Amino acid sequence: MQAYVLINCNTGSETTLISELKELPEIIEINGVWGKYDIFIKISTADPNGVEQIVKRLRNHPDIVDTYTMHVLYGQGGTIDNE
Template sequence: MLAYILISCNTGSETTVISELKDMPEIVEINGIWGKYDIFLKISTTDTNKIDQIVQRLRNHPDVTDTYTMHVLYGQGGSIDDD
């Protein structure tokens, strides 16, 4: 299962939040971004409950103010290298 999560943080806390999250094995990509959201996560796991656990952890983080989770629909697009 693949999901993307956008995160808004308290101003100035982005690097701290990224540091605390980047050791999670399910996170295959994490980047600071500009715009409405501050952090972009790409999550990959075979356990569907794990995404829920990650979102719950994010929502309980004192510096996270908002999250937006997007689950990937398989069979509709994908990598440009996919046949």
């Protein structure tokens, strides 16, 4: 299972939060971003409930204010290298 998650966090906590989230093995990409959201992550897990478990963990973090999760639809796209 793969998903992208956009995160809003408390102002000033971005750098610390990114460092913490880098330690989670299910997070395979993480970037600070400008705009409506503060952090962009990509989750990949073999567990069918893995995305839900990670998102619940994110939502319980004291510095995370809001999340927006987008589950990947398999068979529609992929990386440029795969096409």
